[in-house]
Amino acid sequence: MAADRGADGRRPATIKDVAAAAGVGIATVSRVFSGTGSVSPATRERVLAAARGLDYRPSALGRGLKLRSSGGIGLIVPDVTDPFCADLVAGVLACARTFGEHVILDTAHGDPAREAEIVDRLVEQRMDGVIAVPAGERAAWRTAAGIGAGVVFADRVPPGVRDVPAVLADDRAGVRTLTEYLVGLGHRRIAFLGAAPAGPATATAAGAVAEVRERAFRDTLAALGLTADEDLIVAGRHERDSAYAAAAGLLQRRGDVTAVLAAGHLLGEAAVLVARELDLRVPADVSIAMVDDVPWAELCDPPLTTVARPGHDIGYRACEVLLRDRARRTRGGPVLLPAELVVRGSCGPPRGGRSPGRPA
Amino acid sequence: MAADRGADGRRPATIKDVAAAAGVGIATVSRVFSGTGSVSPATRERVLAAARGLDYRPSALGRGLKLRSSGGIGLIVPDVTDPFCADLVAGVLACARTFGEHVILDTAHGDPAREAEIVDRLVEQRMDGVIAVPAGERAAWRTAAGIGAGVVFADRVPPGVRDVPAVLADDRAGVRTLTEYLVGLGHRRIAFLGAAPAGPATATAAGAVAEVRERAFRDTLAALGLTADEDLIVAGRHERDSAYAAAAGLLQRRGDVTAVLAAGHLLGEAAVLVARELDLRVPADVSIAMVDDVPWAELCDPPLTTVARPGHDIGYRACEVLLRDRARRTRGGPVLLPAELVVRGSCGPPRGGRSPGRPA
DNA sequence: GTGAAAGCGCTAACAT
DNA sequence: ATGTTAGCGCTTTCAC
Numbered sequence: 001m002a003a004d005r006g007a008d009g010r011r012p013a014t015i016k017d018v019a020a021a022a023g024v025g026i027a028t029v030s031r032v033f034s035g036t037g038s039v040s041p042a043t044r045e046r047v048l049a050a051a052r053g054l055d056y057r058p059s060a061l062g063r064g065l066k067l068r069s070s071g072g073i074g075l076i077v078p079d080v081t082d083p084f085c086a087d088l089v090a091g092v093l094a095c096a097r098t099f100g101e102h103v104i105l106d107t108a109h110g111d112p113a114r115e116a117e118i119v120d121r122l123v124e125q126r127m128d129g130v131i132a133v134p135a136g137e138r139a140a141w142r143t144a145a146g147i148g149a150g151v152v153f154a155d156r157v158p159p160g161v162r163d164v165p166a167v168l169a170d171d172r173a174g175v176r177t178l179t180e181y182l183v184g185l186g187h188r189r190i191a192f193l194g195a196a197p198a199g200p201a202t203a204t205a206a207g208a209v210a211e212v213r214e215r216a217f218r219d220t221l222a223a224l225g226l227t228a229d230e231d232l233i234v235a236g237r238h239e240r241d242s243a244y245a246a247a248a249g250l251l252q253r254r255g256d257v258t259a260v261l262a263a264g265h266l267l268g269e270a271a272v273l274v275a276r277e278l279d280l281r282v283p284a285d286v287s288i289a290m291v292d293d294v295p296w297a298e299l300c301d302p303p304l305t306t307v308a309r310p311g312h313d314i315g316y317r318a319c320e321v322l323l324r325d326r327a328r329r330t331r332g333g334p335v336l337l338p339a340e341l342v343v344r345g346s347c348g349p350p351r352g353g354r355s356p357g358r359p360a
Numbered sequence: 361m362a363a364d365r366g367a368d369g370r371r372p373a374t375i376k377d378v379a380a381a382a383g384v385g386i387a388t389v390s391r392v393f394s395g396t397g398s399v400s401p402a403t404r405e406r407v408l409a410a411a412r413g414l415d416y417r418p419s420a421l422g423r424g425l426k427l428r429s430s431g432g433i434g435l436i437v438p439d440v441t442d443p444f445c446a447d448l449v450a451g452v453l454a455c456a457r458t459f460g461e462h463v464i465l466d467t468a469h470g471d472p473a474r475e476a477e478i479v480d481r482l483v484e485q486r487m488d489g490v491i492a493v494p495a496g497e498r499a500a501w502r503t504a505a506g507i508g509a510g511v512v513f514a515d516r517v518p519p520g521v522r523d524v525p526a527v528l529a530d531d532r533a534g535v536r537t538l539t540e541y542l543v544g545l546g547h548r549r550i551a552f553l554g555a556a557p558a559g560p561a562t563a564t565a566a567g568a569v570a571e572v573r574e575r576a577f578r579d580t581l582a583a584l585g586l587t588a589d590e591d592l593i594v595a596g597r598h599e600r601d602s603a604y605a606a607a608a609g610l611l612q613r614r615g616d617v618t619a620v621l622a623a624g625h626l627l628g629e630a631a632v633l634v635a636r637e638l639d640l641r642v643p644a645d646v647s648i649a650m651v652d653d654v655p656w657a658e659l660c661d662p663p664l665t666t667v668a669r670p671g672h673d674i675g676y677r678a679c680e681v682l683l684r685d686r687a688r689r690t691r692g693g694p695v696l697l698p699a700e701l702v703v704r705g706s707c708g709p710p711r712g713g714r715s716p717g718r719p720a
Numbered sequence: 721g722t723g724a725a726a727g728c729g730c731t732a733a734c735a736t
Numbered sequence: 737a738t739g740t741t742a743g744c745g746c747t748t749t750c751a752c
Contacts, residue, residue: 011428012486014745025723030747037748040721060484061430062745065421065728068371072464072485080453081446089440093467102481104432105465107453121462124420125432126372272659296656299629301636374729385739390731397732400737422729425744 013054015062022050033058064126072102073322074122074130078110078206083265083294084311085133088154091315092131099323101128110206112136129322131315134158134205150326154318155309156205157334165325166334167318169309171209171291174339175216178261178289178307181341183224186349187259187287189232191250192217193243193267196235206238213263213291232257236267243270251278251286258350262290265297272300283348293342302345309339373414375422382410393418424486432462433682434482434490438470438566443625443654444671445493448514451675452491459683461488470566472496489682491675494518494565510686514678515669516565517694525685526694527678529669531569531651534699535576538621538649538667541701543584546709547619547647549592551610552577553603553627556595566598573623573651592617596627603630611638611646618710622650625657632660643708653702662705669699 015033019026024043031037032047039047050056064070075092077085089105096103104125108115115135122130129150134141137158141151153166182190194214197207214233221228232254236246247270251257262268268290272282280286282302290297293308314337321335375393379386384403391397392407399407410416424430435452437445449465456463464485468475475496482490489510494501497518501511513526542550554574557567574593581588592614596606607630611617622628628650632642640646642662650657653668674697681695 016745026746027724027748028722030745031722034747038721043721057480057484059425059486059745061421061425061428061486062728063747065419065425065730065745066747068421068728070421080440080449081443083441083443086441086446089465090467093440093465097466102464102466102485104462105449105453106457106462107450120417124417125462126419126421269655269659276661294655296659299632299656300659301661375731376729379739386729387731387740388738390729391738394731398737403737419729422744423731425729425746426731428744 012059013051013056015056015058017054018047018051018056021054022047034063068126069128070126071100072104072125072127073319074104074106074118074125074127074132076106076108076115076118076122076130076132076134078133078135079107080105084155084292084309087311088133088315088318091312091317092154092319093315094312095316095319095323099319101323108135110135110204112204129326131318131322136205137203150322152318152322153205153334154314155311156209158205159203159208165321167314167321168334168336169314169339170336171212171309171339172216174291174307174309174341175213175261175263176220177339177341178291178305179217179220180224181305181343182259182261182287182289182347183221183226185259185287185347188226188350189229189254189257189259190221191232191234191254191257191260192228193247193250193260193262193271194233194235195238195264195267196242197237210235210263217261236270238264238266240266240270243267244273247271247274248277251275251280257286259287259289259347262288265290265292265294268292268297268304268306272304282346284351287347287350289347291339297342297344300346304346305344306342307339308342310337313337372419373411373416375416375418377414378407378411378416381414382407394423428486429488430486431460432464432485432487433679434478434485434487434492435463435465436468436475436478436482436490436492436494437465438493438495439467440465444515444652444669447671448493448675448678451672451677452514452679453675454672455676455679455683459679461683468495470495470564472564491678491682496565497563510682512678512682513565513694514674515671516569518565519563519568525681527674527681528694528696529674529699530696531572531669531699532576534651534667534669534701535573535621535623536580537699537701538651538665539577539580540584541665541703542619542621542647542649542707543581543586545619545647545707548586548710549589549614549617549619550581551592551594551614551617551620552588553607553610553620553622553631554593554595555598555624555627556602557597570595570623577621596630598624598626600626600630603627604633607631607634608637611635611640617646619647619649619707622648625650625652625654628652628657628664628666632664642706645711647707647710649707651699657702657704660706664706665704666702667699668702670697673697 015026015029019029031039032044106118133155157166195210197204218228234246234250236243243266251274260271262271271288289305291307293306297304297306375386375389379389391399392404466478493515517526555570557564578588594606594610596603603626611634620631622631631648649665651667653666657664657666
């Protein structure tokens with residue numbers, strides 16, 4: 001019976017309880033709460049009062065079942081702990097809020113299998129759509145697209161995937177700008193500290209991103225009439241140890257590099273640490289710049305020059321694309337958001353070359 | 361008709377479609393997918409095959425409605441962008457995953473009203489429980505508790521709230537250790553850079569936290585037979601500008617302080633920046649230490665000594681308390697996780713006092 | 721403007 | 737081991 005429901009009862013009050021308490025039909029209660037149809041002000045008030053008394057909350061489960069959608073979106077990122085991802089998440093949250101949608105967050109940690117699991121789960125939850133900073137390749141995303149839930153990629157796109165909307169930072173332009181800046185300062189022996197994907201070279205989305213940056217570096221050099229020294233293009237995996245090893249190897253082997261361009265904040269961190277370890281002064285001995293304008297860039301001494309990828313905006317836009325532009329989503333290729341060069345103190349003119357080959 | 365469902369049809373296949381395709385009853389399909397009851401291996405295989413063919417995914421909505429729960433938990437933090445919060449979120453995610461629960465994340469940005477909205481939404485979603493780093497005071501959390509969904513607080517507790525399980529860092533011990541360390545180094549004029557809550561003093565959870573740290577500082581000093589210089593205990597709001605102003609004011613006014621203990625990473629950042637601005641060498645002129653072991657602490661020059669609050673663990677444990685210990689949740693007060701002193705290079709013996717009152 | 725009734729996709733008795 | 741049935745809490749025709 002209805003008596004044991006509500007504020008003091010054990011189980012939450014249902015629409016039926018409210019209807020009974022207000023002396024109306026359940027359809028009327030539904031109308032009041034869903035804003036559909038018309039109810040007389042008097043009845044509405046009675047219903048509201050009854051609901052208040054019972055501490056009634058419409059069940060999203062019931063509504064969702066009827067409506068075939070949960071009214072939420074899924075968000076998959078590699079790692080919330082990464083400042084860029086965190087920004088992106090914040091952007092999605094901000095936008096989702098304006099649409100009244102909630103967001104289910106999960107992290108794939110670069111593992112395609114795990115990503116697939118998450119997508120599965122999201123599909124079961126009947127989300128209105130999913131936003132992903134993808135790890136895996138094309139195959140994993142087939143099923144998601146097939147299921148009908150809208151997908152939009154953020155920050156990167158799995159290689160081989162077409163016709164899925166995406167919102168990306170203009171990495172190419174970012175790296176180009178940074179390279180030009182370094183060259184403009186007078187640097188000729190610029191090292192590129194890139195990221196090597198864990199798995200098979202270009203199978204992962206992260207790998208594709210790394211490639212884009214590296215190519216942008218080469219191309220810019222070429223466009224400037226310079227030729228890239230292959231020995232100065234090294235790659236560490238995007239983990240602390242590996243990045244550090246790559247940076248240390250580079251800086252020790254080639255005492256003649258005058259600038260290093262790190263293709264990510266973990267790589268940049270490694271460069272900074274290694275330079276400090278080697279007692280190289282920045283920017284007097286080496287200039288350092290990196291992609292990703294994380295908070296510590298400003299706290300470094302000297303503060304680091306970076307390319308800021310707009311994480312928050314990417315997330316926000318991705319969510320807009322998903323929620324607002326449902327219909328016209330596919331048209332016109334990915335949305336490209338500008339990556340801005342943030343000049344601080346870590347880059348200066350080259351010092352004319354340190355003595356090469358100093359022993360470790 | 362069932363023909364237009366499934367892989368190529370528009371709408372997702374339902375349990376009924378699968379049952380029809382496999383030539384069994386819907387209950388059997390349910391049994392196969394929910395793992396309940398027993399099905400003959402043969403039938404199970406047929407069902408699975410049919411499901412595969414139709415690209416069937418059980419609807420969490422249908423199941424949830426029946427089971428009166430969505431199989432997920434809600435998570436409310438002030439700001440994903442804060443490294444500590446991000447850690448905490450990661451911890452919750454990691455634990456939730458082991459329970460097969462998804463998590464709905466939202467951010468309240470310290471606004472009790474917004475927090476209340478979020479809680480409302482979570483209740484409508486019929487979450488299995490919610491974990492919150494709370495902003496608001498007692499009142500806002502009444503309704504949530506009343507609704508029956510389990511709540512566990514993480515990192516801090518709204519003032520006045522009892523009998524709600526919580527997982528906290530042992531801030532008191534952390535600040536005490538740090539203070540003792542500073543005193544042990546020989547410091548006597550230690551400034552405490554604390555956080556002033558935006559709203560009415562002790563009405564917010566954040567305010568309560570700030571108070572605990574400040575008190576721990578005073579108490580430790582007292583226990584060591586020293587008396588706190590009130591002029592050296594200052595508070596900035598936990599925002600960049602305000603924190604900077606507070607730090608600048610302090611360091612300029614009192615040229616004689618030999619160490620500053622920042623009660624949070626934003627405050628610590630401010631202290632570092634101000635010291636640099638004032639050309640104070642660390643730790644030669646001032647020692648600096650702070651609560652919160654954020655990534656940049658290590659990249660600072662010199663690396664910063666901190667008290668590490670275990671964000672990840674707090675999140676993980678909070679989730680465990682929520683999901684595993686449902687029954688015996690309340691007993692025994694809050695879970696206290698140790699905050700560890702991480703000694704790096706930013707603290708040293710006092711320099712014997714700088715010349716006080718140097719002009720700005 | 722309002723109520724009655726038919727499901728939405730699933731699970732859990734209860735039969736068989 | 738498997739099928740039938742009755743809801744879970746809601747929205748939505750369709751009558752009135």
